[in-house]
Amino acid sequence: MRKPEVRNFPAIMRDTGGWRYELARQGVDDLAAFMEPGLAALLAVSARGHSPAPAATALWHEFVSARTALLALIPPLGIKRRP
DSSP, rough: OOOHHTTTHHHHHHHHHHHHHHHHHHHHHHHHHHHHHHHHHHHHHHHHTTTOOHHHHHEEEEEHHHHHHHTTTTTOOTTOOOO
């Protein structure tokens, strides 16, 4: 089960707007830019009969780091969101 801040991240960023929204939008684009080719590479390695585990672990760590950075954009309680 996903945490509420992960599940609601798109709506929170949309409602927040401004620089936080722009950074979130760019961060999600960046995340897709490295995950898509990374997953394709893992599939290619696996198709050749090699273990993708070391590379998969590295990709997972990159994903977790990027996700953590994105979630840090959620404004603290008390910061007004745009109307």
